[in-house]
Amino acid sequence: xxxxxxxxxxxxxxxxxxxxxxxxxxxxxxxxxxxxxxxxxxxxxxxxxxxxxxxxxxxxxxxxxxxxxxxxxxxxxxxxxxxxxxxxxxxxxxxxxxxxxxxxxxxxxxxxxxxxxxxxxxxxxxxxxxxxxxxxxxxxxxxxxxxxxxxxxxxxxxxxxxxxxxxxxxxxxxxxxxxxxxxxxxxxxxxxxxxxxxxxxxxxxxxxxxxxxxxxxxxxxxxxxxxxxxxxxxxxxxxxxxxxxxxxxxxxxxxxxxxxxxxxxxxxxxxxxxxxxxxxxxxxxxxxxxxxxxxxxxxxxxxxxxxxxxxxxxxxxxxxxxxxxxxxxxxxxxxxxxxxxxxxxxxxxxxxxxxxxxxxxxxxxxxxxxxxxxxxxxxxxxxxxxxxxxxxxxxxxxxxxxxxxxxxxxxxxxxxxxxxxxxxxxxxxxxxxxxxxxxxxxxxxxxxxxxxxxxxxxxxxxxxxxxxxxxxxxxx
Amino acid sequence: xxxxxxxxxxxxxxxxxxxxxxxxxxxxxxxxxxxxxxxxxxxxxxxxxxxxxxxxxxxxxxxxxxxxxxxxxxxxxxxxxxxxxxxxxxxxxxxxxxxxxxxxxxxxxxxxxxxxxxxxxxxxxxxxxxxxxxxxxxxxxxxxxxxxxxxxxxxxxxxxxxxxxxxxxxxxxxxxxxxxxxxxxxxxxxxxxxxxx
Ligand code: SF4
Numbered sequence: 001x002x003x004x005x006x007x008x009x010x011x012x013x014x015x016x017x018x019x020x021x022x023x024x025x026x027x028x029x030x031x032x033x034x035x036x037x038x039x040x041x042x043x044x045x046x047x048x049x050x051x052x053x054x055x056x057x058x059x060x061x062x063x064x065x066x067x068x069x070x071x072x073x074x075x076x077x078x079x080x081x082x083x084x085x086x087x088x089x090x091x092x093x094x095x096x097x098x099x100x101x102x103x104x105x106x107x108x109x110x111x112x113x114x115x116x117x118x119x120x121x122x123x124x125x126x127x128x129x130x131x132x133x134x135x136x137x138x139x140x141x142x143x144x145x146x147x148x149x150x151x152x153x154x155x156x157x158x159x160x161x162x163x164x165x166x167x168x169x170x171x172x173x174x175x176x177x178x179x180x181x182x183x184x185x186x187x188x189x190x191x192x193x194x195x196x197x198x199x200x201x202x203x204x205x206x207x208x209x210x211x212x213x214x215x216x217x218x219x220x221x222x223x224x225x226x227x228x229x230x231x232x233x234x235x236x237x238x239x240x241x242x243x244x245x246x247x248x249x250x251x252x253x254x255x256x257x258x259x260x261x262x263x264x265x266x267x268x269x270x271x272x273x274x275x276x277x278x279x280x281x282x283x284x285x286x287x288x289x290x291x292x293x294x295x296x297x298x299x300x301x302x303x304x305x306x307x308x309x310x311x312x313x314x315x316x317x318x319x320x321x322x323x324x325x326x327x328x329x330x331x332x333x334x335x336x337x338x339x340x341x342x343x344x345x346x347x348x349x350x351x352x353x354x355x356x357x358x359x360x361x362x363x364x365x366x367x368x369x370x371x372x373x374x375x376x377x378x379x380x381x382x383x384x385x386x387x388x389x390x391x392x393x394x395x396x397x398x399x400x401x402x403x404x405x406x407x408x409x410x411x412x413x414x415x416x417x418x419x420x421x422x423x424x425x426x427x428x429x430x431x432x433x434x435x436x437x438x439x440x441x442x443x444x445x446x447x448x449x450x451x452x453x454x455x456x457x458x459x460x461x462x463x464x465x466x467x468x469x470x471x472x473x474x475x476x
Numbered sequence: 477x478x479x480x481x482x483x484x485x486x487x488x489x490x491x492x493x494x495x496x497x498x499x500x501x502x503x504x505x506x507x508x509x510x511x512x513x514x515x516x517x518x519x520x521x522x523x524x525x526x527x528x529x530x531x532x533x534x535x536x537x538x539x540x541x542x543x544x545x546x547x548x549x550x551x552x553x554x555x556x557x558x559x560x561x562x563x564x565x566x567x568x569x570x571x572x573x574x575x576x577x578x579x580x581x582x583x584x585x586x587x588x589x590x591x592x593x594x595x596x597x598x599x600x601x602x603x604x605x606x607x608x609x610x611x612x613x614x615x616x617x618x619x620x621x622x623x624x625x626x627x628x629x630x631x632x633x634x635x636x637x638x639x640x641x642x643x644x645x646x647x648x649x650x651x652x653x654x655x656x657x658x659x660x661x662x663x664x665x666x667x668x669x670x671x672x673x
Binding site: 049148257 | 493494496498499502503504506507508509510511521544545546549550551552553554555557572574575576579580583584632633634645646648649650652655656659660663664665666667668669670671
């Protein structure tokens with residue numbers, strides 16, 4: 001019987017298999033950041049162990065880094081200690097680190113791919129649940145806990161139970177107005193935040209094949225929001241083109257050997273998935289969340305749902321609690337929801353294509369009165385590229401704030417936070433209670449919807465903007 | 477890691493579904509660089525409410541958390557497990573746990589027990605009516621027992637063996653040094669290196 005993409009990559013990394021035990025998997029790439037690594041390094045020290053493979057390990061600073069005044073000492077002492085601890089640990093153990101101020105610094109899931117370290121058919125782990133991002137290259141990539149970080153540092157392996165596989169086939173073609181973010185939000189709303197649990201998701205079908213590498217990363221990034229530890233997309237010419245010539249991509253004969261291997265990483269025609277979901281791309285529209293988990297979303301044109309309409313009591317209860325927290329009423333059109341803050345950034349939507357898309361919409365327009373728009377590139381490289389293209393000017397001229405790279409308001413560990421009761425349209429991945437600041441309310445959106453929302457001051461799509469322009473013209 | 481054979485204690489009924497790790501331990505606590513001292517961050521936002529179940533005097537000293545479905549979703553932070561343990565919980569019962577949280581909990585010796593929602597409902601009712609009621613989680617027999625309730629649970633043999641013996645993963649893995657070196661010596665040269673380039 002044929003095998004799926006996930007099974008092929010898995011099988012190629014089994015160091016040891018024994019009846020009744022989890023497989024021992026070899027890890028090709030281990031990414032580190034300051035939040036989930038200190039206790040792991042501590043553990044190594046306590047047991048007198050070294051990092052086994054420095055050549056497969058790399059660290060960056062992202063969660064705590066400020067996005068303003070990065071040349072000044074970090075004000076929050078606790079954030080400072082965490083960054084200093086990472087620097088000390090990397091120095092003590094010899095790990096390559098890209099600290100704040102370094103040209104390769106950025107959100108760990110943006111950095112790996114842009115260096116060309118994330119490659120098809122590799123196993124990638126990081127003490128961070130959005131490691132699923134790297135699956136866009138046909139890598140088996142998943143988030144791990146701090147104990148596992150220590151385990152990988154010490155052994156370059158992980159004992160893992162073989163996951164089940166789920167195919168998410170996206171048939172047809174996405175309408176022009178629909179982005180990868182809308183697609184993944186719609187998938188999560190369909191299968192639920194627990195729907196992918198225990199599975200590796202494989203996104204496939206014509207609509208997926210047409211996506212750029214960056215759009216594929218947006219999709220795989222949010223696999224975890226569907227409950228899955230990993231999401232994958234089979235590598236193809238788009239993947240190879242993206243990798244070719246990057247700093248750490250294979251070269252010469254190695255490149256040829258690598259491509260030959262990568263081409264074998266497709267799910268066989270006769271392979272069987274443990275579960276399958278089919279989505280019709282043509283039926284999709286811009287999508288936003290109204291609740292406090294990423295599965296609580298709806299098309300922008302819809303109304304806030306009525307909790308009473310849920311059959312399942314725990315879903316009904318969750319919807320009631322969400323509306324209360326979000327300060328929304330059932331039946332209210334989503335388009336009427338006004339925001340105070342717009343955040344463009346994160347490992348979901350902080351790459352150059354995302355910034356270009358948002359810039360194209362705010363260009364020549366201005367951010368609505370009373371709205372602050374924060375644009376935070378996912379990495380220093382993304383920032384430099386954006387500046388080279390003049391996008392920073394486009395944003396600042398529209399009245400948005402152009403910031404330094406990092407996780408920023410995605411989780412508000414640095415000073416970029418919502419105040420209690422404030423509401424954001426955010427291109428990040430989690431709308432949990434308090435995620436972006438205590439009492440803050442988050443609507444997850446695409447960069448395009450974020451930009452249109454910034455201009456109009458309420459949840460909106462770019463199409464609403466042209467309508468508004470037309471009305472303004474008539475009135476003028 | 478401390479071995480876990482069986483534990484008996486009073487319980488906290490947490491009637492909420494989809495309790496994500498941001499609720500268990502908010503992000504600002506993640507700045508700490510140690511594994512202890514997280515007890516005050518546990519459910520921090522909810523604990524501001526004096527009516528929150530953890531704040532009730534009769535729940536002080538409880539060691540068994542009986543939670544709603546989809547407990548531990550969201551961020552992979554292991555701090556969520558440490559916070560529960562630092563607070564004093566030895567075991568968490570739910571009808572469904574998020575994968576990463578479950579993995580983290582078992583690695584740290586916090587036994588997460590999956591029971592049918594009906595049984596969870598029965599446990600909730602029991603401990604809500606009688607806060608002094610005790611629940612026994614017996615890993616040896618893979619069984620949860622409380623007054624009028626007996627329910628078997630599943631846990632894979634390997635995880636159970638590690639918990640029962642309090643074994644740490646790294647030393648177990650390092651017993652396979654030969655297999656790891658053999659694997660390493662046959663990795664293709666096109667695989668990425670963080671030091672090249
Ligand atoms: S950008 Fe957000 S989701 Fe991504 S790694 Fe940073 S905090 Fe996590």
